Amino acid sequence: MSLLDVQGLSIRTEDGRELVADLSFSLDAGERVGLIGESGSGKSLTTLAVMGLLPPGMTASGSIVLDAPGLPRTEVLGARERRLLELRGRAATVVFQEPLTALDPLMRVGQQVAEPLRRVKRLRGAALRQAVRDALAQVLPDPDRIARAFPHEISGGQRQRVAIAMALACDPALLIADEPTTALDVTVQEEILELLSTQVAERGMALLFVSHDLAVVSAVTERVLVLRHGQLVEEGGVEQIVHSPTHAYTRELVGSARQLESALERTAKR
Amino acid sequence: MKRVRSWTLAGGLVLFGLVVLVALVSLVWLPYDPSDMTGGRLTSPGWPHLLGTDKLGRDLLTQVMVGARIALGAGAGAVAIGGVLGVLAGVATGFAGRWLDDALSALLDVLIAFPTLLLAMLVVAARSASLGSAVLAIGLGMVAVVARLTRVLVKRVLAQEYITAARTSGTGWLRIVSGHVLPNIWPTLVVNLALQFGVAVLAEASLSYLGLGAPPPNASWGRMLQEAQATVYTTPTGVIAPGVLLLVLVLGVNLIADGLRDALDPTRRKRA
Numbered sequence: 341m342s343l344l345d346v347q348g349l350s351i352r353t354e355d356g357r358e359l360v361a362d363l364s365f366s367l368d369a370g371e372r373v374g375l376i377g378e379s380g381s382g383k384s385l386t387t388l389a390v391m392g393l394l395p396p397g398m399t400a401s402g403s404i405v406l407d408a409p410g411l412p413r414t415e416v417l418g419a420r421e422r423r424l425l426e427l428r429g430r431a432a433t434v435v436f437q438e439p440l441t442a443l444d445p446l447m448r449v450g451q452q453v454a455e456p457l458r459r460v461k462r463l464r465g466a467a468l469r470q471a472v473r474d475a476l477a478q479v480l481p482d483p484d485r486i487a488r489a490f491p492h493e494i495s496g497g498q499r500q501r502v503a504i505a506m507a508l509a510c511d512p513a514l515l516i517a518d519e520p521t522t523a524l525d526v527t528v529q530e531e532i533l534e535l536l537s538t539q540v541a542e543r544g545m546a547l548l549f550v551s552h553d554l555a556v557v558s559a560v561t562e563r564v565l566v567l568r569h570g571q572l573v574e575e576g577g578v579e580q581i582v583h584s585p586t587h588a589y590t591r592e593l594v595g596s597a598r599q600l601e602s603a604l605e606r607t608a609k610r
Numbered sequence: 611m612k613r614v615r616s617w618t619l620a621g622g623l624v625l626f627g628l629v630v631l632v633a634l635v636s637l638v639w640l641p642y643d644p645s646d647m648t649g650g651r652l653t654s655p656g657w658p659h660l661l662g663t664d665k666l667g668r669d670l671l672t673q674v675m676v677g678a679r680i681a682l683g684a685g686a687g688a689v690a691i692g693g694v695l696g697v698l699a700g701v702a703t704g705f706a707g708r709w710l711d712d713a714l715s716a717l718l719d720v721l722i723a724f725p726t727l728l729l730a731m732l733v734v735a736a737r738s739a740s741l742g743s744a745v746l747a748i749g750l751g752m753v754a755v756v757a758r759l760t761r762v763l764v765k766r767v768l769a770q771e772y773i774t775a776a777r778t779s780g781t782g783w784l785r786i787v788s789g790h791v792l793p794n795i796w797p798t799l800v801v802n803l804a805l806q807f808g809v810a811v812l813a814e815a816s817l818s819y820l821g822l823g824a825p826p827p828n829a830s831w832g833r834m835l836q837e838a839q840a841t842v843y844t845t846p847t848g849v850i851a852p853g854v855l856l857l858v859l860v861l862g863v864n865l866i867a868d869g870l871r872d873a874l875d876p877t878r879r880k881r882a
Binding site: 388391393396425426427428429430432433434436438441442443444445446447455456459460503506507509510 | 707708770771772774775776777778779780781782785789790793794
């Protein structure tokens with residue numbers, strides 16, 4: 341039984357434009373899958389639809405079934421808010437692209453991490469403080485100082501680590517990472533990717549990694565879905581996609597990634 | 611930078627505190643009885659009447675001190691009415707769905723376009739001229755302004771990614787309002803309510819000047835200005851005294867609002 345099963349998902353705007361068309365894929369527990377495509381290809385909308393959080397005015401059809409251990413199997417589309425609240429944070433949760441906007445600017449970091457712990461694990465007082473400390477300690481050094489800081493007082497990399505700590509706090513069965521490294525500079529990107537991979541592997545979580553960057557996706561996932569103009573154009577193991585892409589768009593993606601790489605190598609040889 | 615800002619707040623608090631002090635003193639001690647008309651008419655500042663007397667022979671200092679009470683009470687009352695009703699209505703419309711929101715905002719626009727003066731006359735017609743009627747009218751006029759501001763602020767916060775992020779981790783609506791929406795809008799709201807306090811004080815003075823506020827013999831600053839305007843060339847203190855106090859109070863409140871804006875915003879506080 342797969343953890344996430346998306347069948348024939350279509351997402352439309354109010355004026356009838358189809359942003360995601362007949363998308364089907366599934367994801368098993370503990371599996372790491374990349375969702376790749378250019379901006380505007382419907383990647384982020386798909387992740388929001390999985391959480392049952394499509395922006396107002398958008399409608400989705402098809403089927404999205406979340407079946408996490410210990411939680412009722414749920415058809416997300418059309419589900420009641422109450423049911424979805426139970427799933428969010430535990431069955432699945434999201435790490436967003438820009439941690440500065442994904443964290444409340446007026447709430448101390450510690451409080452923001454405490455929020456899901458309070459709700460899901462029902463921790464209070466000293467136990468809650470300790471849990472926040474532990475959650476932060478897993479992703480960065482000096483958790484006490486970070487917990488007291490406001491988001492604008494820490495660096496971009498630290499903010500993304502905090503966002504990851506928030507997402508991991510309730511041990512979700514599926515972690516959706518929506519371009520989690522795009523807003524960061526390259527050296528920090530690598531650290532964040534490593535942090536994500538180790539945490540996901542240690543906890544046996546499933547990972548849906550959304551990105552436009554093939555190199556980044558191939559570093560952390562086993563299987564790749566290629567999305568273009570809201571349609572699934574190719575699907576396969578990372579090896580297969582990188583070495584023998586069949587669709588023209590995938591070939592283009594691989595080609596440009598290789599060009600970048602060979603440019604680097606040429607510079608290195610000089 | 612930070613020095614200058616806190617100086618604004620401090621200056622505002624001093625001016626505002628001055629008027630509050632005058633009002634507090636007036637509760638326990640007044641130079642004369644407010645209705646004592648034995649001081650001789652229209653005397654100049656001097657002894658024993660420090661600011662002179664008005665055309666009925668009442669002590670001006672006493673009148674002005676009682677007026678401080680009325681001005682502060684009117685401001686506080688109107689802000690209480692406008693603030694509570696306005697914020698509630700604003701949060702409700704901020705969360706409302708598409709068509710309900712459209713309908714409510716149209717209603718708010720109509721209410722804002724409705725002149726406070728006309729509203730005041732309607733309230734007075736319904737209830738008789740009194741300080742209460744004036745405060746009620748000003749407060750009701752304020753509801754629409756505060757509600758519209760609150761609605762925009764709520765909408766802006768709800769569109770932020772951190773709300774989506776909070777929802778992806780399963781935060782419920784109640785917690786979103788109390789934990790994210792209110793803390794993020796209240797600095798702006800408090801600043802705006804402080805400004806509205808100043809507006810309300812001026813509005814009460816205007817209504818009283820027109821005879822729609824506190825009826826005689828209540829010593830509203832607005833009514834004192836009206837009564838003294840005929841004799842402004844012979845005994846200018848009758849106009850200057852309430853006028854200056856009105857200026858001090860409104861300026862003080864506006865400076866406080868300005869200072870609060872910076873003091874309440876942690877991102878500005880830290881960068882300053």
